[in-house]
Amino acid sequence: MAEQETTQSVLGDSAAAVHPDHLVPNSARMYDYWLGGKDNYAADRQLADLFLQKIPSMREMARANRDFVNRAARVLAADGVRQFLDIGTGIPTSPNLHETAQAVAPDAHVVYADNDPVVLAHARALMVSNEVGQVAYIAADLRRPERILSDPQLREQLDLDRPVALMLIAVLMLIDDQDDVQGAVAQLREALPSGSYLALTHPTADFDPPVVGEVTASARATGMTFVPRTKAEVAGFFGDWELTEPGIVPVRAWRPDGEVTDPESAWYWAGVARKP
Template sequence: MPEDAQRLIDTSTAHPARRYDYWLGGKDNFAADRESADAIARLAPLVPKWARENRWFMRRAVAYLAREAGIRQFLDIGTGIPTSPNLHEVAQAIAPESRVVYVDNDPIVLTHARALLTSGPHGRTAYLDADLAEPEDILGSDEVTTTLDLSRPVALSLIAVLHFFKDAQDPHGIVRRLVSALPSGSYLAISHNTWDYLPEPRRAALESAVKDEGQCRDRAQFTRFFDGLELVDPGVVVLSEWRRDDSADLPLPEPWEISAYGAVARIP
């Protein structure tokens, strides 16, 4: 790990990306992350299943975008710690010429950038250390402007990241700014946690446990991210149900087991 990254990483405080890595069975996490993850899992024992289903949603969405929508450029913001297959691996397995820019502001993700940047010879990948809260910095970065052609369709991927933004941070406005920079024929893919399917008092206990980290949203609030866009069938659904196929090799969970929405939409 680079020395500057080591200095930036606070191992004493739990981090959502490292907690997610732990739920997925990864090794890039610390004691504080594991303790926090286990505490949440005691309230929601199925949260590791959510983590796996969220990854499967990403893979299905990217496969659809590359195979059926013909997208060859991807902007993935809130990348997190890489878990193979990564987005570019899914896209380039279908279309080797695909170009991908990964964006994250977690220094531990930066230490994995070399792995993320391993692209096939016909495509290209880049990594940008930036924050979703500053969309202009992302859109104007050298990594984006030299890797992607923003005059041609791009798929914007925001997987399990917007629920870390509270309403006061205007996540809907951030998404609108990013979408407005993309041409017609581009796409937006989002997964987002919700309390809609959780019964009380489990909902209240979980909401209290993560209240300082962001905000879950109901169906209407989630759907607002796609205002003015053309939702791809089946529209807004529990993420485990979005174009599910046999690739997950897992039984379809009940909505309350996942309690997260997923959707993909075309930018007209």
């Protein structure tokens, strides 16, 4: 967590000023807390601890979700992908996606997008590309895909006529169905050319409905949108793209680096699909 610890020296006490609603729990800062970071506030820790009371293995689940990012980035970069669009970046946690991708493909271009000012402040301060590849950060809301796709910084870094890996890691849970989250993802898929990929993870109640129902209610009581979805609902985000092996599986079971004895111990569905 060296990068996270450095954040305070880079940003000083400006983080609270950048994010004025620090009295309201924030999902990115909760993840930071579960992962052992220091860029979180009391309100974040209070709700994060409530999750831990209900789900004692929440820290391990959060780590399993982050580990998927690195595995997927390695696989996609090795398969020839040189452009990545990560929407819902979260607070930087080394290794970051661009570090993993550029370790395989030094010339990879990565664009991070998030609608949380504190996330962007941390990203711009801490995420540095190598001398060959490129990294950019844009303020964007997944519910406005047209703005993401037309952003000048994105257009400068990504050629949308060439394959792009769209990364939606534990972000779709933050958007209600009434905000047409399926339509937003479909618009992003439509804009990407043949040979592009979609990699996503999504929390689910499929493995323990009562407990996930309790934490969902607790999150919503604080004003936070939290929508766990079923495997069938997650499958809908891929549209007609072709799922790569092993399909939609518990996040620990997606091409693990070693033996996994209990893949359902992390309550996320994960998958990667390719546009025909």
